[in-house]
Amino acid sequence: MTSGADANVLLQGLAVFLGETVRPAISDKGLAFRVRIAQHMAMSLAFEQQFAEGHDRAALRRLSVLLFEDVTVSTAAQAKVRRVELEAQLAAAIRDGTISPDAARPHIEQSLRDELSFTNPAFDLRKDLP
């Protein structure tokens, strides 16, 4: 059953409410700033809710190549749990030198780009900044 509004729609609605209704009505600058943070967080969660499963599954495919691990999962929740396990495994492999930085870097950079796409979509990804 569905109400017609999934989590993504609800979170976006919450973000718009916080930004357009609540914030302008607050005179306390400190509180208004925190409401702005809440607004950004709600929008970030909306993006994450929408794209996280795709990012997790793509990351698992890259991790399976790096770590020679089985990454078969059924649900989005399983994909997230498995990814956390394998990211920790990759971290340990970089630390003990089993996997070289050059081999790990493309996966890590793509993972960061994915994460930034919902935590801070305006983040400047140019490499030639001073």
Place this chain on the structure above:
Amino acid sequence: MTVSERLTDNLRRQGCDARVISTEPLAGGACQDLFRVVLERDGVEQTWVLRSDARTSLPGSISRADEYPVVHAANAAGVPTPAVRWFGEGIVREGAGAYMMEWREGIALGGKVTRHPSLAAAREVLPEQLAQALAMIHSVTPPAGLQGPADGQGSAAWSLSKLRASMDRLPSARPDLELAFCWLSENAPEDPVGLVHGDFRVGNFLVDNTGLTAVLDWEFAHRGSPFEDMGWLSVRDWRFGVLDKPVGGLCDRAEFYAAYEAAGGIAVNPQSVHFWEVFGNLSWATGALWQTQRYLDGDYDFELLAIGRRTAEMTFEALRLIERGVWQ
């Protein structure tokens, strides 16, 4: 007893006959409790800041008991930082150290300092003023017992060991942090050791339309490499959106290095500064994760959660800097 009553007691015990008129909590201290204090002393109304240990703190953050002699020494040496007085314990809460700090006017908000039109004139002089302040800080003899490398241990090795310990105490490992740490371990410079402010960045400077009025927030002071402060000042997050001006969103690197050297600072080693800028980004990434941990440990400040969500910004930048290499 109220904070005002305990503060009055502490002042009297130290020979300061003052009447506390008001104590008002101040926003802005993530790791300390700050109060604006108005008191009457010798018939004159004065404004001070009461700076106390908070309930929780970040790894590497020193106590007010250790911070007090650092700020006192810096102020005595002429560093533009508020005078401090009357250290005591149990003023804000049981066991918490606290001291009074002279009130200074100015704006600290990073976005305003780097972008607000009313501070345009200040931005013209800030790079030189900051370079002079930093050179002065680095000339101060660190108080005995201040945290830092052991005899024979390099500043980078000490800082890396602290960062390693901080990363290892987080609940789960991240490969982006490990990748940056791996590079740092292989590229550690041999730098001189002296007093390091430890959080010398836009956001911790008070500024008015004439420029710098005070350097604040000494909670990460330690003995270490002077280039650590310089790298930290250039960390992307502290440019507050003015990314094309790598030194605090205020100027380019060559201008700042020249002003620092002209003010009596040691010759700048760009390779070391590059190392410390990468280090700063990784350190801030780890710090951001620790802010989330503070929330999970019971410090229910909503802002802490939001900071933790920003970790990828700092690790992306650390890896970008590594890929780009030393600025020339």
